[in-house]
Amino acid sequence: MDFAKTKELFHLPEGVIYLDGNSLGPLPKAAAGRVAQTLEAEWGEMLIKGWNDAGWMALPGRIGDRIGRLIGAESGHVMTGDTLSIKVWQALAAALALNPGRKVILSDTGNFPSDIYMAEGLTTLLGQGYEVRTVAPEDVAGALSGDIAVLMLTEVDYRTGRMHDMAALTKAAHAHGIVTVWDLAHSAGAIEVDLAGAGADFAVGCTYKYLNGGPGAPAFIYVAPRHAEAAKPALSGWLGHEAPFAFDLDYRPAPGVARMRVGTPPIVQLAALEAAMDAWDGVEMADVRAASMRLTDLFIAEVEASCPTLTLASPRDATRRGSQVSFHHPHGYAVMQALIARGVIGDFRAPDILRFGFTPLYIGEQEVRAAAAILADILATGAWDAPQFHARKAVT
Numbered sequence: 001m002d003f004a005k006t007k008e009l010f011h012l013p014e015g016v017i018y019l020d021g022n023s024l025g026p027l028p029k030a031a032a033g034r035v036a037q038t039l040e041a042e043w044g045e046m047l048i049k050g051w052n053d054a055g056w057m058a059l060p061g062r063i064g065d066r067i068g069r070l071i072g073a074e075s076g077h078v079m080t081g082d083t084l085s086i087k088v089w090q091a092l093a094a095a096l097a098l099n100p101g102r103k104v105i106l107s108d109t110g111n112f113p114s115d116i117y118m119a120e121g122l123t124t125l126l127g128q129g130y131e132v133r134t135v136a137p138e139d140v141a142g143a144l145s146g147d148i149a150v151l152m153l154t155e156v157d158y159r160t161g162r163m164h165d166m167a168a169l170t171k172a173a174h175a176h177g178i179v180t181v182w183d184l185a186h187s188a189g190a191i192e193v194d195l196a197g198a199g200a201d202f203a204v205g206c207t208y209k210y211l212n213g214g215p216g217a218p219a220f221i222y223v224a225p226r227h228a229e230a231a232k233p234a235l236s237g238w239l240g241h242e243a244p245f246a247f248d249l250d251y252r253p254a255p256g257v258a259r260m261r262v263g264t265p266p267i268v269q270l271a272a273l274e275a276a277m278d279a280w281d282g283v284e285m286a287d288v289r290a291a292s293m294r295l296t297d298l299f300i301a302e303v304e305a306s307c308p309t310l311t312l313a314s315p316r317d318a319t320r321r322g323s324q325v326s327f328h329h330p331h332g333y334a335v336m337q338a339l340i341a342r343g344v345i346g347d348f349r350a351p352d353i354l355r356f357g358f359t360p361l362y363i364g365e366q367e368v369r370a371a372a373a374i375l376a377d378i379l380a381t382g383a384w385d386a387p388q389f390h391a392r393k394a395v396t
């Protein structure tokens, strides 16, 4: 796979080494033209006719299928829309309803807080003894039991990149009658995912990280074909209705994953996402994964050879981590600010983690070596210990 070609598809500012595509992917060059076309030729000229004539109404499912190819979903079982937090809530509500009589959502303490917050919001609303239980990531398998309704896990830990074994945990969960919800926020476009092969029940994810859909790009949800007609959409909006334009006062869910649509889709943002998905045409996730493991191994080797004050926070075995590498440093925030000032963009995650994402579509060995050298220089010279690098910004 020649990633020089995919690199050409992205706008990367001069002098920047971008190691934060795991938080917000860069701008696909084609997105500006595609968004302009949607604004001018579609919205501008077609006005409301765009819903039919420009295919706006079918766009969320069309893009869902293109994401589905990257995550091993059966065709026609992924829908885009809303934000990931909302899709987490939707998947959890549907999963709980498939397992009546059980009241526990099990997750792990490494999960992204929003997933836990949404689960708690849902169980609080439901009342009647529903609860969220969290255990350490390594204790999940041992905590599966017959009282658990739903296992909700994020496959790749956002801080450390540690990966859960989706196939094994799904199988173990099913053996206890537990329904699974997998969050693929740091998996989609980063690692090989085989939802169908793993027998996953529900999956959700966002498109602004490794899929490069842009800030605020819509999320996606997958419902396994065997649940597609049974899953109850708790967010029963009109566009998930079987016949939205019948304006019937009785809600009847649309067939399959279309019932996970809620309201009017964000067409301008979807246009940017559709352009971003073009970059994946002809790209196989196996090639991306192989390149990503080489890049992350190389970064760890370079950093450990030249930065003695950093300690690895990610699994050393490439097969057990996603497409990111994290290091602990007691002044991680200031070190990252100093790095960003030198053009190497990663991010900081409290309390002490320097996080770097590796995205073979536009990052290669040369950038990895250069980034490690700049990091070594900042640490060796103490350049990070300047007042301007210690002042915290709102978004880290």
Ligand SMILES: *Cc1c(COP(=O)(O)O)cnc(C)c1O
Pocket (backbone or CB within 6 Å): 083, 084, 085, 086, 111, 112, 114, 115, 154, 158, 183, 185, 186, 206, 219
């Ligand atoms: C990035 C991320 C989110 C963010 O949710 P939004 O609703 O898109 O803001 C949620 N969960 C996980 C696991 C994430 O990595």
